[in-house]
Amino acid sequence: MKLILHIWRQKSRESPGKMARYEVSNVNEHMSFLEMLDVLNEELIARNEDPVAFDHDCREGICGSCGFMINGVAHGPQRGTTVCQLHMRHFKEGQALWLEPWRAKAFPVLKDLMVDRSAFDRIIAAGGYISVNTGGAPEANALPVDKQKADLAMDAAQCIGCGACVAACPNASAALFTSAKISHLAHMPQGQPERRRRALSMVARMQAELFGACTNHGECEAVCPKGIELENIARMNREFTKAAWARRDEVAGSGRRRLLPRSFP
Amino acid sequence: MKLDARIPSGPIEQKWDRAKFEMKLVNPANKRKYGVIVVGTGLAGASAAASLGELGYDVDAFCYQDSPRRAHSIAAQGGINAAKNYPNDGDSVFRLFYDTVKGGDFRSREANVYRLAQLSANIIDQCVAQGVPFAREYGGLLANRSFGGAQVSRTFYARGQTGQQLLLGAYQALERQVKDGRVRMFPRHEMLELVVIEGRARGIVTRDLVSGEIEGHAADAVILATGGYGNVFYLSTNAKGCNTTATWRAYKKGAAFANPCFTQIHPTCIPVSGEYQSKLTLMSESLRNDGRIWVPKQRGDTRPPHQISEDERDYYLERIYPAFGNLSPRDIASRAAKRVCDEGRGVGPGGRGVYLDFADVIRRLGRTTITERYGNLFEMYERITGEDPYAVPMRIFPAAHYTMGGLWVDYHLMSTLPGLFVLGEANFSDHGANRLGASALMQGLADGYFVISYTLGHFLAGGKAGDGVTADHPEFRSARRGVEDRLQRLLSLQGNRSVDSFHRELGHWMWEDCGMARNRQGLESALEKIRALREAYWKSVKVTGEEQAINQALEKAGRVADFLELGELICRDALEREESCGAHFREEYQTTEGEALRNDQKFAHVAAWEYAGENAPPIRNVEALEFEYVHLAQRSYK
Structure with missing residues (x-):
């Protein structure tokens, strides 16, 4: 499966951010959403680009570290699921996804998809x-x-x-x-x-x-x-x-x- | 190196009371003059930081996560043991002690384990007072369940999220101290070095993970509660950030590392589904209370489970271990699963899985009861695999989970470095060669709430507060420089392989050669492969980004560099321990029935490894273990 990702890239708390477009191929339906981003990051590292920063830790949906907006919905389309537990079988070939950090005055963006909570x-x-x-x-x-x-x-x-x-x-x-x-x-x-x-x-x-x-x-x-x-x-x-x-x-x-x-x- | 465990004299049931009385106290008015550093905010770290803050010490607490509430204790599902004997089924402090020593296959220290069993009851009292919403009976009293490896119901639980609720209790107690100004919290800070001055642990060097700044923090004592090193296997049930860096740095500064080869492989995890896999998810062992584990009797039987009739199924745990059946201890259940899969009877893709079937119990008790007991676990399973466990059996396979090994500590939980205390999974702990289910939470909280507050006071009362050591001391300056040089070196290599690819390869060798079954040949070849991999790492790893900013690749790079060193020590320890015990199974040493064969004559001891320098092999020190109350016997769960 191939996906088009538009991801919010922001270097630091002070610097302005913008959306950047990426294509990820070889997405497997059994991957979790974060594993799909791992794949993207490995590709970015290979191209000498800065990998996308996102908070994550347990990857079992319990630590509360992860989370960002997928097409305007917090944690993405599946109800009752954190992004680390969201699997790629819920997405379609060629789908375009917009990933943004939590937006709130009380949660300043630290980098890319990471915020200060x-x-x-x-x-x-x-x-x-x-x-x-x-x-x-x-x-x-x-x-x-x-x-x-x-x-x-x-x-x-x-x-x-x-x-x-x-x-x-x-x-x-x-x-x-x-x-x-x-x-x-x-x-x-x-x-x-x-x-x-x-x-x-x-x-x-x-x-x-x-x-x-x-x-x-x-x-x-x-x-x-x-x-x-x-x-x-x-x-x-x-x-x-x-x-x-x-x-x-x-x-x-x-x-x-x-x-x-x-x-x- | 001299290993003095400082075990108090007297009968085992009086040792802790006696020690508490004999320990020196710090005057309440003087406590605030003592600075204490706590690294890690899981059950052990958060409970220690909160309790020490309450007592009046000046505490600095550190965690790499963005909030202390996220430490990996939060993911513990099943429960916490305590010798309350509420169900009236024959439990007692002595029985919990006995079960733990036996379950650890006689490789733990009796005095520590007895104290743990004694304190278990206080933990439940404390957590209930904090408002932890434990499961209750209709009469309003606390509910209990049985758990892997125990024949009494002594496990307290909060649905499938016991670790979460206990951690939130400790975290809330910690935040209360933060508000009162007794604890300063440093989230998103990672400890990268231990500072030792005149033979005493006096502080740490951290990296602020947001600004990238390298900072020194001085104190009168340092407490490490940084968890286990299961991520040396790359794929494990640990959180992605779990690492050995804090304990490994302490080892290289002189703290002995004990029994590193005792790594627990948990029997009930969701099997690996592909190359991209980033971690493995545990399905709580409590599922084994009601689920039945089986594989087809026929090799290579690929029919879907519902087409395999009862008499074509092998409920192998029930068959081999009739007394404990599906509740056999973790090491035994894991090895049995490996054995049936090695025989070619595994299920699912690649044949690396066994069924955990709930059909019987759903028929007997109804779906509602099962939902009440395991609802969230079933949901989690379905989310990950896309299969409905109410309809088809779960597929499970063992995965690296917990590390019984860790920094050596005495009865006071102090390492071989004066002033360095180690709590929770980070120490070599009370679990010997194998940990029983629901005992990790118990140990973390016993260490943090009830042990360290006494033993730290005793240590501090022996010295003097305010001797003027600050983070400007030359030792701190040189430690900071060392850390900066190392980070710079990682960034400057600009090789062609990512950190993850090295970590994956290390994990692969560890799992293949030093996982559920080990042998001399495999371990010797692993040692060579790991050494070669480490050399390659320092030549060709590629770390992007800069030092003075958020840089997750750089964070990982430092951790993996330490795993590459630890992996070697684990294999070396496994090689030297020429026996099988608990989770450490050497194929050369087994009974005719394939069970672990201990060698008590030669190996009834703790192996405490001492760092001897970059180019010298580490020294293996030995603490002999004596069993006065639980007599050495072969474990039998038949």
Whole structure:
């Protein structure tokens, strides 16, 4: 199989980028999309050209490193699949494909198809955890957890942090990512003590990182390789609203224990 | 080289308690004066960095990925063992200890393994408190399942994504320390050299993978948690970035490398489909709980599986190992698969595969139950192969997966270099010659959460904080220069072969001559081929791009250069160990039934290799292993 690839080439964060056209022949239907790019890169190296940079690591769809737009769709045409797990049998002879990096103000392009997603780490650092130090944890079975709640928590916790949701959203919102963590921990009894504080600080961080607001397009859910549901965003909004009321002194910045920056809405 | 394992005295069940009491402590107010470097943010590294930050140490953590959450621990599917005995089926700390020592074919250190079994229960408590969504029973208590090589159900799991959930727990704890300013995180930084000053590990040299800058980082102690070296086989279940560079640099600076030939070949991976293949995907071993493994009885039988009737099938694991059947340990299951394929009874393209069949269990329990248990694995299989495992049996074949070997460490997890600690898969670990399923996660977290916090304090309390060693020290300057020269050399070769083509060839020789079965002749020829390949590499490798920018080809080039050296040490170790044990199967040493034949008289020891310089053969040091509690016996799973 032969394919025509138009790939976004950009040397560095500062330099401008543009699309470049490549032809790849000898594409085998059992190859993964990234293996097809490996083949292209080997050819580029042989021609003394710079290979295409893209993030990837586990190639099993779980580390969340990989991801770019294929013909305008994050992770490409197959639902519930990262590009590393997308196989070439889904493409046709002679097909033209446009590959672009995630586009979002909060995800600056580093090179070619690589972007900087460190904003996600900072959202987690803002409160996406349960504050327990190592040691002294109670016996694991001391606190039973409703199976259904544990399952719902697991549904949300499956997020791999790839950033496809942001790339697909017309607002470049990180609502699906942030809400997945808020939901996971809100479902667990262990997450209750910090539940409100967590919702407030994670949402604040998300906004401070210049992600856009959610306007319910649902594009994020459609491209999420792990099937994280839109419902999580509704839950995040509920958690946030409840927390904002319960801790309105903190939100307004008038309380003594101020949690949020003054610029908070 | 003197190998002092520093095993505490006393009965085995009291050793760790005794050691904890006897270890020196660092005053809480002084902890912040000690700088600690943690390299790698998988289960071992992230849990160590978080725990040490919580205690108040000044921690710098490094990973080559763009975020600490992406380390390859994330891909572990099946579960984590713990001696909780919740199912009331006869488990205990002693049994987990016993199973691990026996499963490792008597090539691990009893005291370490016992401690691991003791700590296993604390790990589950800790992870539950962090909010890890483990599988639950309807009553709300934790669910357990059995896992390859064990006859009790002691495995805790979070669907098929246990590693992911445990890693996210550790990552979140780490990010909490980052926010509090106790840990500085350096993502997209790769360690390229260890800095040793006056015989002590005092820091590292890294390359910033975005700017290309070479930086020195000084500290009072260095912790390596950089995972295994399975990618020496090129095709493995490891992530593409997994490499040996950190451990190999430490070896060349004086840390002994132990049992490098103990490399685990995992029995249930998706077979290779072509030349372009970049990695192999594991199908969790938990599938063997319900799937039945078989091949046709007839050689060269190419009929589709549904046309092969029951009595024409050979359920070979059930036949040969009736007690453990499809749950036989990994080394045994892998070798059995190789044997039937070598007999010409393999299935799929090239005959390098066996069936893993779920038809029986789907009939018995229904499709819904199976979806609940393995849904995501079935989907993954279908995505990769285009075949529906609900309808046709999966095809699987063994692949390189885990490395039991690694840097030698004592009971304190310190290497032969003072101040250099090694955790998780990077050390030669507690798994002897073969690791049991669901034990890697346990070991990584035991090391990171519960061992290093004590032993590091003991080490630091023995010295003095703030002796003024900074990254401007002459040793750091020369280490940085060394790294820069090497990168420049790689870039200037401008040969005619890509890095990947060398890596592929190395992997091919390693797999053929030092894979599931090894023999003297093959190993000797591998040694020559690898040496020749390394020479060719430094003459004709082609690395494009520049140093002061993102350059993935250059990153790979450095890693492969180190693999080319490690490969030789692996073969040498395999050659010297004239016995078969666990994953190390020397064809010359087998029982009449084709099982591994150990030689306890000569080889009940750890081989710790010491670097002796560029042109000298490495020195093989020996740590004798004593078995006081688990008596040496031939492993039998029949």
